[in-house]
Amino acid sequence: MDHNKVKQKRNNYELFMKSLMLISTLVTGLLVIFLIAYVFVKGLPNLSIEFLTTKPSYITEKIGILPDILNTVYIVLATLVIVLPLGVGAAIYLTEYASNKKVVGLIEYAAETLSGIPSIIYGLVGMLFFCQFLSMKTSLLAGALTLVIMNLPTIMRTTQESLKTVPVSYREGAFGLGAGKWRVIRTVVLPGCVDGVITGCILSIGRILGESAALLFTAGFAHAVNGIKEGLVSPGATLTVALYVYAKEQGEFGVAFAIAAILMILTIITNLAATMVGAYFSKRRNR
Numbered sequence: 291m292d293h294n295k296v297k298q299k300r301n302n303y304e305l306f307m308k309s310l311m312l313i314s315t316l317v318t319g320l321l322v323i324f325l326i327a328y329v330f331v332k333g334l335p336n337l338s339i340e341f342l343t344t345k346p347s348y349i350t351e352k353i354g355i356l357p358d359i360l361n362t363v364y365i366v367l368a369t370l371v372i373v374l375p376l377g378v379g380a381a382i383y384l385t386e387y388a389s390n391k392k393v394v395g396l397i398e399y400a401a402e403t404l405s406g407i408p409s410i411i412y413g414l415v416g417m418l419f420f421c422q423f424l425s426m427k428t429s430l431l432a433g434a435l436t437l438v439i440m441n442l443p444t445i446m447r448t449t450q451e452s453l454k455t456v457p458v459s460y461r462e463g464a465f466g467l468g469a470g471k472w473r474v475i476r477t478v479v480l481p482g483c484v485d486g487v488i489t490g491c492i493l494s495i496g497r498i499l500g501e502s503a504a505l506l507f508t509a510g511f512a513h514a515v516n517g518i519k520e521g522l523v524s525p526g527a528t529l530t531v532a533l534y535v536y537a538k539e540q541g542e543f544g545v546a547f548a549i550a551a552i553l554m555i556l557t558i559i560t561n562l563a564a565t566m567v568g569a570y571f572s573k574r575r576n577r
Contacts, residue, residue, distance in 0.1 A: 333551030377445025413504035433509030452486020485571030
């Protein structure tokens, strides 16, 4: 009799926990669907070819976001060009070369601390160091360098975890064939973990696209159309900064929701790309 009561209590407890987790899942899913639907309903009607391919005109009072799109592309490219070699190189050194476990642990702890610092602090430090101390002034390059510091832990940690998934037997087999350390890393280790490197890169793109607080202090608010060389040394608003300016400073909520819809689409594409790339290289590696 006691055994039946205990079993009944356990079954009731399991049913309660399953119901709680199901409710949590449904609430999370509904919140995501509501957020996406709300932004699309408010923003998509304000999108047009003219809106996407022109710059703001203070004479005709027409609003276009072409400069903001170009500035976003420039800052993404500049950040990735700098952060990828640094992050991947640091991960390779810490995983394959470094022998002092205390130093490795200290660096990993510092990287995790960097990833938890609020972005507004990065913006303040970037303004004081890059814009003022290094005399870069307010520019996309200063913003890109600030984003490099922000995204370095993401690239480094994802690459490290990917490097650790490569079996030790692969390395030992390559060493047994007479290959040197760097040749083993280049021809055996890196091809086996390229999915993690690409996934980290794509996730960093998503964070760059969604960053605004750090860029408010470093990249500026300009809406001028420039080439990539001139644009990097000039102030410019990315899509997220433009969204803030139009919503908070100018009260153009229709424009803000249109930009939000574009950012939402880019975020969805970025997450899907990360998932697809990870699945593709996972299947390729299992073959």
